[in-house]
Amino acid sequence: MIALAALWDPELSLLEWRTRLVDNGYRWDDDAVRDELMALGAPGFPDGVGMTLAVPTMLEHATADVQERLLRPTVTGECSAEEIPVAPKLNSARSFQRPESM
DSSP states (O other), rough: OHHHHHOOOOTSOOOHHHHHHHHTOOTTTTHHHHHHHHHHHOOSSSSIIIIIIIIIHHHHHHOOHHHHHHHHHHHSSSSSGGGOOOOOOGGGGGGGGOOOTT
């Protein structure tokens, strides 16, 4: 894994920076990563409903397909929780649940 200090470039857009973090295996839920980002003065991962509610819900209940389509854009900040598409009748955590056969 490339060191955060070597990855950090203040000329990157926020989306480019967060994508670089994800592409290099850094996780939003790692306290050491957050501490190092703060020490560098680099922005961290998005904060808010997407990271505190949507991401944990998808990790716990979503199918692999949903995780593949929505986790990365949410973690990088490419989309927010409000932009996560859900079917109107399934506007709940149930829309992310795995089928009973799994």
